[in-house]
Amino acid sequence: xRENIHPAYPTAKVHCACGATWVTRSTHGDLQLxxxxxxxxxxxxxxxxxxxxxxxxxxxxxxANSPARPEKPKKEAAPKAAAKKSDKPAKEKKPKAEKKTxxxxxxxx
Ligand SMILES: [Zn+2]
Numbered sequence: 001x002r003e004n005i006h007p008a009y010p011t012a013k014v015h016c017a018c019g020a021t022w023v024t025r026s027t028h029g030d031l032q033l034x035x036x037x038x039x040x041x042x043x044x045x046x047x048x049x050x051x052x053x054x055x056x057x058x059x060x061x062x063x064a065n066s067p068a069r070p071e072k073p074k075k076e077a078a079p080k081a082a083a084k085k086s087d088k089p090a091k092e093k094k095p096k097a098e099k100k101t102x103x104x105x106x107x108x109x
Contacts, residue, residue, distance in 0.1 A: 012026035018039035037043045 007027045009025050009027055011023050012028070012030050013021060013023055014031045014033060014036075015021050016033040016036040016039060018036065020036055020038040041047060
């Protein structure tokens with residue numbers, strides 16, 4: 001290396017917000033990081049929700065007392081629909097069968 005052209009390259013301590021620290025070299029001095037490979041969701045595989053301005057808490061407080069989902073209309077609607085469906089084909093089939101039986105003897109006679 002030539003003299004007097006390279007910057008100073010001392011060891012630097014890196015501090016992450018998660019508490020991880022390690023030592024590297026830098027011309028810039030010590031580093032303060034918000035996120036590192038120990039705490040980033042890409043490396044941890046865990047979802048990390050950044051609750052800005054408490055929006056998630058506000059949403060949970062707003063809908064804490066409301067029911068999860070109204071299940072009564074679904075339960076009532078399903079049996080009615082099933083009953084209607086079962087009634088309609090029965091009504092339709094019987095008259096057709098009767099008509100056929102009426103027509104056939106008339107055609108034969
Ligand atoms: Zn970290």
